[in-house]
Amino acid sequence: MIAEFIILSICFLFSTFFSIVETAYTSLSHLKVSHLVEKGVYGAALVKKLKDEPSKLLSVVLIGNNIANIGASVLATSIIISFFERRGVQNLGAVLGLATGIITFLILVFGEIIPKNIAIRNSDKIALIFSLPLFIVSIILTPISFVLTVISKPFVSLFGGKISSKGPFLTEDDLRFLIATSEKEGIIEKKERDMISSIFDFGDTTVKEVMTPRPDIKAIDGSVDIKEAVQIVKDTGHSRLPVYEANLDNIIGVIYAKDLLSCSLSKTIRDYMRSVIFIPEVKKIDELLRQMQKNRTHIAVVIDEYGVTSGIVSMEDIIEEIVGEIHDEFEQAEKNFEKIDQNTYLVSGKMPIYETNAELAIDIPVSDGYDTIAGFVVSMLGKMPSVGDFVKHENIEISVERVSKRRITRLKIVKGPIRIEDNIVGG
Known part of the structure; x- marks a missing residue:
């Protein structure tokens, strides 16, 4: 016993x-x-x-x-x-x-x-x-x-399962949840969460999504003289500009503003022009960043499937995908909010919904799908935004004034006395 x-x-x-x-x-x-x-x-x-x-x-x-x-x-x-x-x-x-x-x-x-x-x-x-x-x-x-x-x-x-002795033990979704929870509990700030989330999306983002589109390209004709080239650089405020021959489908190089500071007026810009790399629209930006680091270049020409120039992309464009908009010494920071008259306002696309509602005394609905006024407009449009697109919500009309790299950067909001019962989308 x-x-x-x-x-x-x-x-x-x-x-x-x-x-x-x-x-x-x-x-x-x-x-x-x-x-x-x-x-x-x-x-x-x-x-x-x-x-x-x-x-x-x-x-x-x-x-x-x-x-x-x-x-x-x-x-x-x-x-x-x-x-x-x-x-x-x-x-x-x-x-x-x-x-x-x-x-x-x-x-x-x-x-x-x-x-x-x-x-x-x-x-x-x-x-x-x-x-x-x-x-x-x-x-x-x-x-x-x-x-x-x-x-x-x-x-x-x-039953569709798998006995595995190894991980991964921490997935991307787990990390995203951990980051979101950390923000809610005040461990990290929203801008820090946004930056970390951008890193997750970095490898999935294509060049086409971040490039400066062809209509917005500032470039120099390869036939201009040095004096004119210097003036173009001053006018544009860019430190690097592509150089083309005849048209933008024949970009032959890139000129750096610093190379023109001590140049000889008797020479041509071709004497100071540097080589440029060409990349497809579908290339991932993380791959392009490594390529730029390897080639020690800061700008690339983007071409479509037919070999036509569709845009240019700089290292700054890539880095902005992580840290957000970067303003250099030539750029003037715009105000988030500017009153034009009693009922008309210009606002930044990144202005938060709650701030927009407070400043304009309006009632734009909040949603988990967006945080900014630009996000609201895109959700209403249901497509990539273009200048001139507009949406109407209750007694306000919001029109797209400026788009940069497929993002709404400036909007015009007009308040009207008549309440429109149905939301209207147009362009």
């Missing part, structure tokens, strides 16, 4: 052990584990090794827990039945029912609820403390775990 009680106690201890490590390891994030490893915390490397094989870890824990719980149930039932038999109790059904109730209560409370509640509050400490015992147990139970994994794999695959 004493031996049975000792073995029963051991089963309960193992049940507690497996429950506590199961919760500790599932609650412990891979980021936390990596941080512990970097700090050189004792046992962290072993914890990482166990976490890096989640399917094996789960199998070992479940096998061990089930063996411990079944062993405890069998022994407890045997002890209870023997106890009542020695006292002359013959109603075996009642005894079995009582035994089942007692063992279920003990396993539920001492083998599940208590250890798991302790583990969830101290996951990192418990994972470190029990890393070595768990590693030893995993070695012992590996043969059983392997056999059961092989047997279960076809059934898992049948």
